[in-house]
Amino acid sequence: MPEKTYRDALKDGLREEMIRDERVFIMGEDVGLNWGGAFKVTKGLADEFGEARVRDTPISENTIAGTAVGAAITGMIPVAEIMFGDLITLAMDQVCNQAAKMRYMFGGQTSVPLVLRTVFGGGKNIASHHSQSLESWFMHTPGLKIAVPAFAYDVKGLIKTAIRDPNPVLFLEHKLVYDKKEDVPDEDYTVPFGQAKVRREGEDVTVWGTFFMLHKALEVADELAKDGISVEVIDPRTLAPLDKKTLIESVKKTGRLVLVTEETKTGATTAEIAATVQEEAFDWLDAPIKRVNAPDTPVPFSPPLEGYFIPDNKRIAQAIREIV
Amino acid sequence: MTVDKKTLKELYTRTLKVRRFEEKVWDLFGENVVPGTLHLYLGQEAVAAGVTTALKKTDWIQSTHRGHGHVVAKGADMNAALAELLGKETGSCKGKGGSMHITQFNVGVLGATGVVASGLPIAVGAALSCQMRGTDDVVACFFGDGASNNGTFGESLNMSAIWKLPLIWIVENNLYAMGTPIKMMCPSATIAQRADGYCIPNVVVDGNNALAVYEATVEAVKRARAGEGPTLIECQTYRMKGHSRFDAAKYRPEKETKYWLSEERDAVRIIREMAIEQGALTETQAEKIDAKISKDVEKAADFAKKSDFPKPEETLDDVFAEVA
Ligand SMILES: Cc1ncc(C[n+]2csc(CCOP(=O)(O)OP(=O)(O)O)c2C)c(N)n1
């Protein structure tokens, strides 16, 4: 099986879906011929499929998202891109009021099969307007599905599931995982929504996290294993639908839970997960649930500041040690 | 342009139908059976009638918060429309939408929206879809004078122009956005001239004259179907009532209301006289059409009132479409 980067696996998924279904098209700022996407995910696709199906747009986030909505309800399957996650604020009406609510408020008369891709996360010293992680806002928006692929195998399978889903899917990526490599099959496969993956089995403590934090948590788990601490690491893969079952089962086994994401702490997805676990597995918990998040500040620029902001292996390890 | 008698009769019929429908809605809310608020279309009927008469069944319209008239003129089932306004399970949106989201997808209504100016991007997407799927369908997008001050106006006009989309922008300039006069909020003499900046052909018409609206729309549709791109039509018109349920519209100067609400400016009267003058209708035929419409509206009101409310637990339905 060939080893591929997350970026190439994602591109393969997009490409294969475009070949499979001619209703699928890509649109966004600089996704096309001259640039191939700010993170080069769509590079080469405009050459292959033409500029109509890999469509550069003006810098008009709300209308990019709205165009995707209008195209989706009339027989197309748009995969629209918002260049940076922070800029989705300019498209909030179309994402949260239109795409998410349309099927419901029209009593099921229509559905909105669109995919909106964007990228979250810090680590590149590009400061407050290009680094934030906003997934909890959308988890709080009924009507949206949310994919959070952190690994190359998953990103290909999940983009296919997203494109084939009849509902609006927010497809969230992370800047620091585009170059991560994994074995990725060349053939067609999907990864189902709402099915978490146990990335490492363990007995003493469960770590649940997303995106780059999963990569860190796995490193930490290796380290702690040397001290005889056995860590189970769970990757939800989608936040909506959320696989509670896998998590609850794991907590029932380990009795301990550490939640790790790059979001600022207040109102983060980790708060929702912690609340869910205490509702559904309170009696199995042997220690308080720990949360490892960023502080409640905008994402800073300077390397020592950003380094302080983003949770690191030390903080994750410390949180685990505090409860085992 | 010479219009045939059949078209004149159709214009009269649609204008009148919207008028009688809205009068019934006004009565129903007098009876206190319409929950919430609503924005009546009374006074602006000629716009919806003129535009939709120039469209075919498979063409689309995008509506606004003042949408009853658009939907009825496009051929909506009046039973389902009135039932929706009353929040009944037989409503077109099963009681989940109400006045601001009154929509019938199956007659070519993309949606009615509570967010001013949010329909413009969706119309861009629908028109792009018509173009990409190789149909000859067009999209007519209604919006108000107030909406033309929102950012989506610029984004969407621009996108429609660069991609030469089969799209007709219909500005219903009723001189006010709630209580705010457009002349306070727009520096140019017309809204239409704003389209010049996007190289979109534009025209100002008497929005109380269904024939004038129709003729302008026919030209625009011709351009759109020929692949020549969008047109903007500013229809100057006036609300007969306040902005919403409890607004008495006291802010409108008497001289202005006297002119606009005079019998000579009345949309139904204008098209009726024209049709009779040009031999498309006799007085008796005009009365007969009126009697038939009034009866249908009466029946629809009856149907709506007698229909059941949805069961409370139906709240939970229609958030997502089932994955196949
Ligand atoms: C984005 C947004 N801002 C404000 C409102 C509240 N609002 C509802 S209708 C309206 C006025 C709209 O004016 P116009 O576009 O001229 O349409 P009209 O009501 O005259 O038909 C306002 C401000 C809203 N619904 N959406």
Ligand SMILES: [Mg+2]
């Ligand atoms: Mg207005």
